[in-house]
Amino acid sequence: KAASSSPEVEYCFKNVNNSCIKVSRSLGVRAAMxxxxxxxxxxxxxxxxxxxxxxxxxxxxxxxxxxxxxxLATVDFSLGICVLPFAIMRTVETCWYLGPVFCQLLLCTDNLLSYASIFHLCFIAIDRYYAVCNPLTYTTKITFRVVYIFIGISWILPTVFSFGLIYTKANVQGIEDLVVILSCEGGCILMFNKLWAVLASAVFYIPCVIMISIYAKIFTVAKRQARMIKNMEEKISMEERKSRENQKREQKAAKTLGIIVGVFLLCWLPYFIDAPIDVYINFATPTVVFDSFAWFGYANSAFNPLIYAFFYPWFRKALKLLITCKILSSSITTFYPNDSH
Incomplete structure (x- = not known):
């Protein structure tokens, strides 16, 4: 009776020393992924x-x-173009075939766009705070110039942080020996020492706490305003009625963006809980678990336009104009009066 042979181990690169082991998956599983x-x-x-x-x-x-x-949509679109196609290959094939230089660039871009989303959402929360809680000063406080500054900060700070941290190798200072032990040809993972694991997580958690606090205040004020509007509805003039309608629109926008923030937290929280813990257990989180957390976070960028489609009539109208190619007409540059809300 012939001796049974153990399954052959498959490597990312067959003829390369220190090659990463490739996870064997059936064709059906890979196709589904x-x-x-x-x-x-x-x-x-x-x-x-x-x-x-x-x-x-x-x-x-x-x-x-x-x-x-x-x-914010530009951040999510950039993630879809610059990161996700390569992340698909890395996740499904469990190997990285595009070299260390492009791997480092991808990791920097991935971090940059993740943190840029957080900064954008934080500034959107500030914008909604003034719109709902201080409507009389909103137009003077939140001008186009102020928003351009918000947008600049949301892109520049994450860029400096992500590229500066990774290209100076500050993230692996003190754990170089562990990085050498865990690294192999065909891998593309981002490692942090304990200090930077905490600091990188703080860049996520601090804005999140700020956003939650702001939206808690917004919804408290919105609830109080709703009661006032209901009590005064029969007594107010037409001008005041228009002002109340505007307040309702701002509250609806705040609610929609609050949902976007909530979905963002649900999507990214598993990843940012596991990432610092993984450092303290010497990167022992199974790759399939870590990849699942990362993709749950990436999926947030797909959820945002779906939320817009559900809550914003202007998004649905724009989609209709795009599908019918009517948007190409130079005469169509505005919506009907109430379609922008």
């Missing part, structure tokens, strides 16, 4: 592109708040 992850990527790219085109094309959507939303 490609379909799911490519669907997330396509929704991310197409959905956020519609948001960017809609806000930049239609003059009625040119407002400080919408420009912040447009910049």
């Amino acid at each position: 490609y379909v799911i992850l490519m669907s997330i990527t396509i929704i991310t790219i197409c959905g956020n592109l519609i948001v960017v085109i809609s806000i930049t094309h239609f003059r009625q959507l040119h407002s400080p708040n919408n420009f912040l939303v447009c910049s």
